[in-house]
Amino acid sequence: MIIDSVNHAGFHNGLRQPDQVLTIRLEHCPSTIDWKAFDAWLSEKLAIVLQARVEEAALDNQAIRLTWRILQIAAGLQRAARIPVFEPGRILSCRPDADKPGAWLGVVAVPRLDFIPAQSTYLAYNWAISLVLEMAAASELPPRPEALYLQLEERVLQPLRAALPAGKSSIHMLRTAQDRGVPWRHLGDCVFQLGWGKHALRIRRSKVETDSLIGAETAQHKFLAAQWMRQAGLPVPDHYLVLDEAGALQAAQNLGGPLVLKPVDRDRGEGVTVDVASLAAVSDAFRYAAQFSKQVLVERVIPGVCHRLLVVRGQVLYTVKRQPIAVEGDGRMTVAQCIEAANERQKDMPVWDRPPPYPLDDLARDALGRAGLTMSSVLGKGHWAPLRRIESTQWGGLDVDYSTTLHADNVAIAVRAAALFGLDIAGVDIISPDITRPWHENGAAINEVNLAPLLGASQSSLDTLHALMGRLMDGDGRIPLGVVVGAQNAAIRARALQQQWIAKGHACYVTSHQETVEPGGGIMPLAAQGLFARSMALLMNKDVGALILVAHTDELLDTGLPVDRFDLAERVAGELVAIGAGGGTASERTDKLASLLGCTSMLIGLHASA
Incomplete structure (x- = not known):
C-alpha cells in the first residue's frame, strides 16, 4: 500500500511527464516466482507488455522485481481508463522496512497529471500492489479471469474515468504527441495543451481550439448543417x-x-x-x-453505404467504408452459433479492450431477414451475416479502407464541407454506392459533418495519427528554452542571451521569480508568483517564441522543473537564495539545482578571474 507521497508541480526525476514520489510498502514478497509465466499472464490477460529494466537480469531481489511490475500495471490501468500515463516511472530506492520484518519499502517516481485527485492515483497503485502480490503468490494463474476483469472495471476503471472523462480520442492524440516528442499538459476539464508558446494548441478529445464555434454548433444540428451545405452547392439528402x-x-x-x-x-x-x-x-x-x-x-x-472521411486542415487522411457489425461463417456453425462463439472469444480480452458484443436480438434478426438469412443459416467462410442495418459507435461495425481508391471529386466535397463549418478536424460521412466514382455520377450525398470524430477506433485511423499530428503541430511544438542559475549576475547573462536569441528571430522573454522582461526590454506584469508559475504562464502565451529562466532561488528544487528539458543551461558565480523546504546549505542546494538542470559553468562578474 501507499504510505507516503511527495507531489511536484513539474519535472523532478527524469521522466517525460511531471512526476510525484510515492513510498509503497510490500507487506510480503513470495520467495519463489515463475517470472516468465507471470509476465506472459500479464501480457495476455491484462494487455500489459512489460518494459525491461536494463539491470533486471542481474538482480536477485524479488522486491525490486515486484515493484517494477507494480509501476507498469498501475500505468496500464490508468491508460485503460484513458488517463494518459505513458511511462511506468522509476524506482528510486527499495529497502527492507525496519519497522515491519519481512516487508519492503519502495520509493518510486511516477507520472502525475494536473487536476487529477491524489486519491485517484493512489487507487491505481494500491490495486496494482494488491494484484501483483496476489498473482505472484498464486499457485496457478487464472486462465480466464472474468471476475478480476469485472472487479477492476467497477472498482478501478470507472472511478478513474470519472476523475478524467477525457474520451477515447484524447489518449490516442496524446500518445502520438508523446511519441513525436511534443510536450503536453493537462489544463483541467479534459483540455490539454500541446506545445509551448507560439506553437501551443489546446485540444479536447479531437476538438481543437482553432475550430469555429459557430460552425461547430451548426454542424451538430443535422437540419441546419444540411441547409448550409445545400446553399454551398454540396450534395445532401x-x-x-x-x-x-x-x-x-x-x-x-x-x-x-x-x-x-x-x-x-x-x-x-x-x-x-x-x-x-x-x-x-x-x-x-x-x-x-x-x-x-x-x-x-x-x-x-440515399442508396449506398456510409463512408467516413477524416479531414484535417484541408486534407483527407483516410477513408473507410463503414459496414454494420457482422459475423463471418465457417461452413459448419449456424449464425447464432457464430455469434455465441465470437462473444466467447472476446472473453479472452480484458473487458476494457473489448468491442461491443455481437448482438443476438430482434434487431439482429431483422437485419438478417433483410439479407435473406436467419439465425439458423449456415454460411461458408468469407461470407458475412449482418447483425445491424447500419454501423454505429454504439454497436460497432466493420471498416474497409478506401483511402487509396477514393475519387478526387469526393475528396473535394469532403474538404469543402469541413471548410464550410470551419473545422480543422472533421469526420465527413458520404453515402455512396461506390466511393471510387464521383458523387455527381452516382447520386452520392453528404450525410453528416461530424465535430470531434472518434480517433483510433480503426486501424486506418491509428495508421494516420502521426500524419494528423504533423498537420496540427509545427514540428515538435517546442520553442527554444534556456536557464541561468546563480546570483544577481545570472540576470546579466540571461539578458545577453536574450539579445542573441532575438537576433536569430525569436521573440524571446526572460523571467525570474519576480520579474519578466519582454523582447523589447519592457517589464511584463504577471499575476503569478514564483519562477515556476511565471514560466508556466509564459509557456501558455502564444506571443512567446523563446524563453530564458533566471534561477536566483532554489524554488525549482521543490516545485520541479516547468519543462522536461532545456536547450541551454548555464551556471554563473554566486549562490542561490534558499527559500525551499529541503535541507542543506545554500551552496549544496545550488549544486543540486545545477545538477538537476545539467548546467555548464560560465563564471562572469566579480568572480570571473577566480
Whole structure:
C-alpha cells in the first residue's frame, strides 16, 4: 500500500511527464516466482507488455522485481481508463522496512497529471500492489479471469474515468504527441495543451481550439448543417424537420420511401431508424427518435453505404467504408452459433479492450431477414451475416479502407464541407454506392459533418495519427528554452542571451521569480508568483517564441522543473537564495539545482578571474 507521497508541480526525476514520489510498502514478497509465466499472464490477460529494466537480469531481489511490475500495471490501468500515463516511472530506492520484518519499502517516481485527485492515483497503485502480490503468490494463474476483469472495471476503471472523462480520442492524440516528442499538459476539464508558446494548441478529445464555434454548433444540428451545405452547392439528402408524429407522417407522404428517421442533434447512431417503408413504421420510428430529441429529421434514403472521411486542415487522411457489425461463417456453425462463439472469444480480452458484443436480438434478426438469412443459416467462410442495418459507435461495425481508391471529386466535397463549418478536424460521412466514382455520377450525398470524430477506433485511423499530428503541430511544438542559475549576475547573462536569441528571430522573454522582461526590454506584469508559475504562464502565451529562466532561488528544487528539458543551461558565480523546504546549505542546494538542470559553468562578474 501507499504510505507516503511527495507531489511536484513539474519535472523532478527524469521522466517525460511531471512526476510525484510515492513510498509503497510490500507487506510480503513470495520467495519463489515463475517470472516468465507471470509476465506472459500479464501480457495476455491484462494487455500489459512489460518494459525491461536494463539491470533486471542481474538482480536477485524479488522486491525490486515486484515493484517494477507494480509501476507498469498501475500505468496500464490508468491508460485503460484513458488517463494518459505513458511511462511506468522509476524506482528510486527499495529497502527492507525496519519497522515491519519481512516487508519492503519502495520509493518510486511516477507520472502525475494536473487536476487529477491524489486519491485517484493512489487507487491505481494500491490495486496494482494488491494484484501483483496476489498473482505472484498464486499457485496457478487464472486462465480466464472474468471476475478480476469485472472487479477492476467497477472498482478501478470507472472511478478513474470519472476523475478524467477525457474520451477515447484524447489518449490516442496524446500518445502520438508523446511519441513525436511534443510536450503536453493537462489544463483541467479534459483540455490539454500541446506545445509551448507560439506553437501551443489546446485540444479536447479531437476538438481543437482553432475550430469555429459557430460552425461547430451548426454542424451538430443535422437540419441546419444540411441547409448550409445545400446553399454551398454540396450534395445532401432531401428531408423535412418535424416536431410531432403528424408532421412525420406528412413528410413521409411528401418524400416517398424508403426513409430514415433520426434525432436532429444526436450522434453515435442514437435514435436512428433506417429503411422505413410504411406509415406504421414511420410512427414507430418517430416515437423512437423523439426519445432523444424534440426535433426529428425525416429523410429520403440515399442508396449506398456510409463512408467516413477524416479531414484535417484541408486534407483527407483516410477513408473507410463503414459496414454494420457482422459475423463471418465457417461452413459448419449456424449464425447464432457464430455469434455465441465470437462473444466467447472476446472473453479472452480484458473487458476494457473489448468491442461491443455481437448482438443476438430482434434487431439482429431483422437485419438478417433483410439479407435473406436467419439465425439458423449456415454460411461458408468469407461470407458475412449482418447483425445491424447500419454501423454505429454504439454497436460497432466493420471498416474497409478506401483511402487509396477514393475519387478526387469526393475528396473535394469532403474538404469543402469541413471548410464550410470551419473545422480543422472533421469526420465527413458520404453515402455512396461506390466511393471510387464521383458523387455527381452516382447520386452520392453528404450525410453528416461530424465535430470531434472518434480517433483510433480503426486501424486506418491509428495508421494516420502521426500524419494528423504533423498537420496540427509545427514540428515538435517546442520553442527554444534556456536557464541561468546563480546570483544577481545570472540576470546579466540571461539578458545577453536574450539579445542573441532575438537576433536569430525569436521573440524571446526572460523571467525570474519576480520579474519578466519582454523582447523589447519592457517589464511584463504577471499575476503569478514564483519562477515556476511565471514560466508556466509564459509557456501558455502564444506571443512567446523563446524563453530564458533566471534561477536566483532554489524554488525549482521543490516545485520541479516547468519543462522536461532545456536547450541551454548555464551556471554563473554566486549562490542561490534558499527559500525551499529541503535541507542543506545554500551552496549544496545550488549544486543540486545545477545538477538537476545539467548546467555548464560560465563564471562572469566579480568572480570571473577566480
